[in-house]
Amino acid sequence: MTTSSPEFRDLLLEGTGTADTIFFRVDAGRAPGLSYGHLSRCLMLSRELRQRGTDTALLMGGLPDGVAYARSQGERVLPPTPDALRRTSARTLVIDLPYDPEPDLLEAARSAGLLLAYLDDTGRSHIAADVVLNSSILATPGMYPLVRTALLGPKHFLMPPEDMALSRRCRGRAASSVPGAPAMPDSQSSPVRPGRPSSPPSPDTRPRVVLTFGGSDPTGLTGKVLAALEKAALPLSLTVILGPGFAAENPIEPLAESLAATVIRAPERLLPILCDADLVLCAGGRTLYECTALGLTTLAIASTDNEAAVIAAFLARGMLPAGLAAWDVGLFVRTLRRILPSA
Incomplete structure (x- = not known):
């Protein structure tokens, strides 16, 4: 599985000058399927x-947590209206949504002669555009009959060079490595003290497990997995990653504390x-595609029907050691014991 798509980037830049803007119509936030x-x-x-000298801007809807996060990353964020395109020297509109964009925005882009590109994971055959990139393992030829250029399959998965450079480290990780990463200025990275007496071995030979369920985890898999791990009492060294949209009212701290887990927020x-x-x-x-690209041992758990199909495809191709089509606490614990025999 290769992980870069210079073709897509170069297509976005077709005919674009330094005074032109490439717009991204995208949403983010704590919502099912988003x-x-x-x-x-x-x-x-x-x-x-x-970095290549082209101006960009994000057109985002009314999910305030996603908008706030985009702005915290230094992005210019505008409402998804035709006026945003008309007021700027727009050249390209990239649409990355799990649903169709606003009809008036599409009409304005087509009327202005913008290059229209989609990042699509769902295979919507009615998409009419100049370019579509679908890096899903489920993408098939002929999926987009109304598209001029279709880039399909995991070989087009978008991943920055600095992350691909981790591949050698991931595949040959030294046993003495310690989990950790730099955090955003407003992030919190806090080891949680154990809630019950324990005497971990020295040196610590427990399997190191990291769990992360997306930017907001709308289906609550983080809490479900932690509860299952607490009940199973497996000897693990556990790190929990909470994304930027993880709901503060979802209290996973007591479970993390009971498991002596390290909690890292929005790394x-x-x-x-x-x-x-x-x-x-x-x-x-x-994250599943990233882990596969880097050769990491992964147990994937579907949070949507589409993710269940993706996991099934990875399993069928022998690219994933284990996966669950839906949350099942008993099956999860049995699968975990199987792929972590030392636990």
Whole structure:
């Protein structure tokens, strides 16, 4: 599985001058089927395009947590209206949404002759555009009959060079590595003290497990997994990653404390933390593709029907050691014991 798509980036830049703007229509937030994966790849592309001298802006809807996070990353955020396109020297509109964009925005883009590009994971055959990138393992030829250029499959998965450079480290991690990563200025990275007496071995030979379920974890998999781990009483060294949209009213701290887990909130970079794990627990979205690209041992748990299909495809191709199509506490514990025999 290769992980870069210079073709897509170059297509976005077709005919674009330094005074032109590439717009991204994207949403993020704590909502079923949305989370932060769409925004993450738009942020990545936006940064790369700006480094190449092209102006960018994000057109985002009314989910305040996603908008706030995008602005905290230095992005210019505007409402998703035709006026935003008309007031700027727009050249390209990139749409990265799990649903169709506003009809008036599409009409304005087409009337202005903008290059229209989609980042799509769902195979919506009615999409009419110049370019579509669908890096899903479920993408198939002929999926987009109304698209001029379709870039399909995991070989087009978007991943920045600094993350791909971690591949060698992830595959040959030294046993003495310690989980950790730099955090955003307003992030909190806090080891949680154990809630019950324990005497971990010295040196600590317990399997290092990192769990992360997206930017907001709208289906609550973090709490479900922690509760299952507490009941199973497996000897693990556990790190819990909470994304920027994780709800503060969802109290996972008591469970994390009981498990002597380290909790890291909104890390600036996720993958260096994952690379120090013996096992990653994640959903069936972007993080699964990243873990596969880096050769990390992963147990994926679907949070949506589409993720269940993705996980099934990874399993069928032998690219994933274990995966669950839906949350099942008994099956989860049995699977975890199987792929972590030392536990």
